[in-house]
Amino acid sequence: MSMRLxxxxxxxxxxxxxxxxxxxxxxxxxxxxxxxxxVRTGSRGMYWLEPLVEVATPQGRIAxxxxxxxxxxxxxxxxxxxxxxxxxxxxxxxxxxxxxQTRLTFARCGVIDPRSLDxxxxxxxxxxxxxxxxxxxxxxxxxxxxxxxxxRGGAGFPTGIKWKTVAQAKAGRKFIVCNADEGDSGTFADxxxxxxxxxxxxxGMTTAGITVGATKGYIYIRSEYPHAVEAMNxxxxxxxxxxxxxxxxxxxTYSFDMEVRVGAxxxxxxxxxxxxxxxxxxxxxxxxxxxxxxxxxLFGKPTVINNVLSFAAIPFILAEGAKAYADFGMGRSRGTxxxxxxxxxRHGGLFETAFGVTLGELVDDIGGGTFTxxxxxxxxxxxxxxxxxxxxxxxxxxxxxxxxxxDGLIGHGGIVVFDDSxxxxxxxxxxxxxxAIESCGKCTPCRIGSTRGVETIEKIIRGDRVSENLxxxxxxxxxMKFGSLCALGGFTPYPVLSALxxxxxxxxxxxxxxxxxx
Amino acid sequence: MTAxxxxxxxxxxxxxxxxxxxxxIAEHASQEGATxxxxxxxxxxxxxxxxxxxxMVAQALNLSRAEVHGxxxxxxxxxxxxxxxxxxxxxRAEACQAAGGxxxxxxxxxxxxxxxxxxxxxxxxxxxxxxxxxxxxxxxxAMLDGRLIGRLDEKRLDALVAxxxx
Ligand SMILES: Cc1cc2nc3c(=O)[nH]c(=O)nc-3n(C[C@H](O)[C@H](O)[C@H](O)COP(=O)(O)O)c2cc1C
Ligand code: SF4
Ligand code: FES
Numbered sequence: 001m002s003m004r005l006x007x008x009x010x011x012x013x014x015x016x017x018x019x020x021x022x023x024x025x026x027x028x029x030x031x032x033x034x035x036x037x038x039v040r041t042g043s044r045g046m047y048w049l050e051p052l053v054e055v056a057t058p059q060g061r062i063a064x065x066x067x068x069x070x071x072x073x074x075x076x077x078x079x080x081x082x083x084x085x086x087x088x089x090x091x092x093x094x095x096x097x098x099x100x101q102t103r104l105t106f107a108r109c110g111v112i113d114p115r116s117l118d119x120x121x122x123x124x125x126x127x128x129x130x131x132x133x134x135x136x137x138x139x140x141x142x143x144x145x146x147x148x149x150x151x152r153g154g155a156g157f158p159t160g161i162k163w164k165t166v167a168q169a170k171a172g173r174k175f176i177v178c179n180a181d182e183g184d185s186g187t188f189a190d191x192x193x194x195x196x197x198x199x200x201x202x203x204g205m206t207t208a209g210i211t212v213g214a215t216k217g218y219i220y221i222r223s224e225y226p227h228a229v230e231a232m233n234x235x236x237x238x239x240x241x242x243x244x245x246x247x248x249x250x251x252x253t254y255s256f257d258m259e260v261r262v263g264a265x266x267x268x269x270x271x272x273x274x275x276x277x278x279x280x281x282x283x284x285x286x287x288x289x290x291x292x293x294x295x296x297x298l299f300g301k302p303t304v305i306n307n308v309l310s311f312a313a314i315p316f317i318l319a320e321g322a323k324a325y326a327d328f329g330m331g332r333s334r335g336t337x338x339x340x341x342x343x344x345x346r347h348g349g350l351f352e353t354a355f356g357v358t359l360g361e362l363v364d365d366i367g368g369g370t371f372t373x374x375x376x377x378x379x380x381x382x383x384x385x386x387x388x389x390x391x392x393x394x395x396x397x398x399x400x401x402x403x404x405x406x407d408g409l410i411g412h413g414g415i416v417v418f419d420d421s422x423x424x425x426x427x428x429x430x431x432x433x434x435x436a437i438e439s440c441g442k443c444t445p446c447r448i449g450s451t452r453g454v455e456t457i458e459k460i461i462r463g464d465r466v467s468e469n470l471x472x473x474x475x476x477x478x479x480m481k482f483g484s485l486c487a488l489g490g491f492t493p494y495p496v497l498s499a500l501x502x503x504x505x506x507x508x509x510x511x512x513x514x515x516x517x518x
Numbered sequence: 519m520t521a522x523x524x525x526x527x528x529x530x531x532x533x534x535x536x537x538x539x540x541x542x543i544a545e546h547a548s549q550e551g552a553t554x555x556x557x558x559x560x561x562x563x564x565x566x567x568x569x570x571x572x573x574m575v576a577q578a579l580n581l582s583r584a585e586v587h588g589x590x591x592x593x594x595x596x597x598x599x600x601x602x603x604x605x606x607x608x609x610r611a612e613a614c615q616a617a618g619g620x621x622x623x624x625x626x627x628x629x630x631x632x633x634x635x636x637x638x639x640x641x642x643x644x645x646x647x648x649x650x651x652x653x654x655x656x657x658x659x660a661m662l663d664g665r666l667i668g669r670l671d672e673k674r675l676d677a678l679v680a681x682x683x684x
Contacts, residue, residue: 011652012668015659015667015669016656016668047655047656048656182652184650185611185613185650186650187650187654188654188655223595224652227666261554261555263593264554264557264593264594265593265595266592281553281554281555282589283589341655343616343654343657344616344617345655349655350655380612384611414613416616417616418616422616427612430612438649
């Protein structure tokens with residue numbers, strides 16, 4: 001009997017050597033005449049342990065990591081003789097970091113072979129879809145609404161209401177669009193799911209299709225994600241072959257098919273109307289709302305546009321029932337959130353948990369603080385449009401409303417950790433610079449204001465009329481907040497103002513600098 | 519992680535040829551909203567989007583030249599001239615900044631003698647910023663000719679730069 005080994009093919013694992021490790025395992029095993037089967041999975045999301053190698057045993061999978069090519073011979077020795085190894089972590093399922101999670105969306109990620117429809121089905125895949133078929137559109141809408149699921153792309157809009165609007169719209173054609181533009185720094189959950197469990201996204205989109213009466217879907221993936229593009233394309237082909245895309249899907253009377261479209265390096269194309277423009281082959285200029293995409297979306301037709309994680313939550317909700325999902329969470333934030341721990345962090349990765357966990361638990365306890373070993377000073381939550389929080393706000397629970405109440409946002413669930421060497425003036429400057437680079441150019445406050453913002457913060461950094469220029473930045477932020485069509489211009493003030501408010505000491509020059517400037 | 523890098527994959531592009539360009543355009547023109555799809559396909563074949571292709575795309579899609587040009591210039595990905603033999607992209611977004619990316623970017627600029635966004639005089643290396651590769655838990659990150667590299671440090675960066683210069 002051959003030994004089954006699991007090595008991730010996730011881009012994050014490949015970037016730290018997973019391909020080389022897989023190859024070395026294969027070659028070393030062949031040389032020894034040991035039969036091995038290497039399954040390339042998604043990632044478990046414990047990136048500090050990548051490349052992670054797991055071996056199947058009668059007691060479950062045993063994990064080793066982080067493994068390098070040079071570790072391979074000793075690892076094979078240990079496996080052959082069943083003796084201890086320095087990199088042995090133990091049973092994967094017992095790793096506390098994984099055990100503490102509630103993996104509803106990420107249940108299969110890192111476990112199954114993402115290229116295999118059979119593996120997906122063997123692990124509960126398409127169970128939700130089968131129940132959806134038996135429920136019919138009305139009852140599916142009731143379930144999705146009752147689950148309390150809110151859009152995971154950032155805005156947190158109730159998914160059930162969005163779907164209902166499209167279901168009720170009368171039109172010859174309707175579309176399902178999956179937003180896989182994931183441009184926020186500090187986020188990678190969409191990428192992980194597309195690479196590690198792509199059929200889940202297809203199942204979620206197909207379910208949306210039968211619910212609202214759409215027969216065509218697009219998934220718009222950013223060009224920075226070539227591995228995800230490849231994984232989704234492979235899964236779409238396999239789903240077609242397996243009868244889960246195309247005519248009479250899963251033996252039903254419904255038809256649904258989908259294709260991948262690739263972005264071209266524009267952050268603003270993650271904004272839903274900009275994305276639709278881009279899909280139509282135009283510049284990604286943000287459209288004024290109303291009309292909503294639900295009424296007037298892709299090619300002017302009623303369109304459901306949701307984030308990858310929103311679609312990916314659907315199969316669980318339908319398989320296990322709305323209540324099973326809604327039982328997790330707090331307040332109006334129901335279910336689980338795949339949180340992404342990033343930046344200068346010891347235990348970075350994907351941590352899916354019920355809403356309500358505090359920022360401090362996430363950063364200090366789960367994340368283990370910084371990898372540089374220096375104190376955590378600031379965290380940016382929710383991507384480049386999210387606020388910087390100091391330690392004083394670490395009691396904030398992960399919840400849409402709790403973050404909003406503190407002038408922050410959870411966005412797509414990314415947390416970027418900075419140690420005490422951070423200069424918050426530079427972070428504020430970068431927020432403005434990023435807005436200037438990525439602005440679609442439609443509104444003056446966003447296009448011009450952000451460039452002015454960069455210049456003004458640079459003056460502050462040089463110590464030039466600091467208090468005057470600080471007041472100017474605050475003014476600019478207000479103009480951008482209220483005079484921008486979309487959240488790129490409208491929310492860039494969040495990182496800037498939060499840096500000013502919570503880290504004022506970085507902006508006020510020390511006495512020596514003052515003298516030097518005089 | 520493993521410090522042994524495979525040699526950089528050197529992209530070999532076709533040189534611009536009108537017939538070949540027309541073929542690529544025709545292959546994708548019937549798709550809905552095909553402009554980006556075609557521009558991507560052209561760049562994949564030729565390494566950039568040749569000026570001469572713009573009116574051809576416009577004609578095939580029944581659009582004005584200005585419209586296609588507008589699309590071409592809007593997106594950061596599309597090049598109007600070929601890049602250097604190797605393209606080294608360094609992530610400049612926040613998670614990579616938090617992990618020491620600023621100093622590494624400055625180091626790469628100094629080693630190559632060009633600022634981000636430029637190509638070395640010998641046309642060997644194009645150094646570019648990129649805003650997040652989704653590798654933010656193993657930051658700082660880079661991409662050399664399509665190959666991803668995480669947990670970048672000075673040593674690994676120097677190796678990448680040397681590899682790109684070869
Ligand atoms: C500048 C900007 C960038 C955005 N980027 C993304 C993105 O990359 N992915 C995403 O799902 N939503 C993004 N959004 C939010 C979308 O506009 C939209 O709210 C979302 O796709 C709706 O799906 P959901 O309800 O499932 O969250 C962005 C919004 C703005 C203003
Ligand atoms: S705020 Fe900026 S990105 Fe958004 S529509 Fe206006 S100019 Fe475009
Ligand atoms: S911020 Fe650099 S990879 Fe995400």
